Amino acid sequence: MWVAGLSHGVAAIVTEMQCNQKSFSVQIAALRALTAIYSQQIDQEAQDANMVARTACMRVVLTAMSAFPENVIVWTSACGALSAVAQHGIDTTVTEEHLFQCLQAATKALTLAKSQENGWNQQASYLREEAVKLLAAVCCAAPNVGCWLRQNSETMEAQLGETMEIAVSIVAKDKEQRFTEEALRNNLMALVYVVGPEAAIVKSLRQWGARANVVGACSDVVAETMRRQHASICEELSRGHVRAELENAAKAHVVDIDLQRRVQLALGFLGPALKSWGALWADRRRWFAQVASRQSRL
Numbered sequence: 001m002w003v004a005g006l007s008h009g010v011a012a013i014v015t016e017m018q019c020n021q022k023s024f025s026v027q028i029a030a031l032r033a034l035t036a037i038y039s040q041q042i043d044q045e046a047q048d049a050n051m052v053a054r055t056a057c058m059r060v061v062l063t064a065m066s067a068f069p070e071n072v073i074v075w076t077s078a079c080g081a082l083s084a085v086a087q088h089g090i091d092t093t094v095t096e097e098h099l100f101q102c103l104q105a106a107t108k109a110l111t112l113a114k115s116q117e118n119g120w121n122q123q124a125s126y127l128r129e130e131a132v133k134l135l136a137a138v139c140c141a142a143p144n145v146g147c148w149l150r151q152n153s154e155t156m157e158a159q160l161g162e163t164m165e166i167a168v169s170i171v172a173k174d175k176e177q178r179f180t181e182e183a184l185r186n187n188l189m190a191l192v193y194v195v196g197p198e199a200a201i202v203k204s205l206r207q208w209g210a211r212a213n214v215v216g217a218c219s220d221v222v223a224e225t226m227r228r229q230h231a232s233i234c235e236e237l238s239r240g241h242v243r244a245e246l247e248n249a250a251k252a253h254v255v256d257i258d259l260q261r262r263v264q265l266a267l268g269f270l271g272p273a274l275k276s277w278g279a280l281w282a283d284r285r286r287w288f289a290q291v292a293s294r295q296s297r298l
Helices: 002-008 010-019 024-040 044-052 054-067 072-086 096-116 122-141 153-173 178-195 197-208 212-228 231-239 242-251 257-270 277-297
Strands: none
Touching (some): 054 072, 054 096, 072 096, 072 122, 096 122, 197 212, 197 242, 212 231, 212 242
């Protein structure tokens, strides 16, 4: 299926899905192929035909979810496909309405994952992660659509808070699991649109600031949201207490050079604090001196 998509474009995959709507094997293969193709396709101009077909892809993916309403495996793959398609944003063919449908599918997927969690259900856990990833992808691509989440903030905040705690606990057990760090970032990004950027970042730093992975995820989300220049989000981040919390959290991980770079990048996007640039550079020099001193003693 993936080879067919590369050879003939995603239109061939869409046709297969339309002709075999009740076939589990066809739908799964097609969903995974769409995920791979759109995840790798960052340059929109390189594959114009595939980009034009994004609305058709969304339609057949949503149809597959309706055809298998309680199949966790199908829904997991479907959320992955929608995330890959949605990350390319709004254009002449994909509108906010299309992305809103993806957002609704993600909220339904979270509900399905919750209903399937009898004890430790690994597949339900995968679905939950893919659903949150889809939420984050849609919010980043269309912040106006993400505002809809605030109307359902009470339910969504509880669900995302639970997934955040799970991701943090998994990272604590195995720090090398990159997918859990991605899960942290996706949860935080979605929370930014549910409860607001300051509440999401500040609360996470105060609760889990001792965890380097959480501090790193918070820094990455701050940098990414500021880079995308979503006006209301940037304004709240800049005027809030995020800078102070990031600086305080970074002090607990002063020997972690990679983490310090991520924190400094986020602080750079937030802009200078209420002190002179000379004072800022003096602080940076003292920080580098402290790092060098600590490393020499290790």
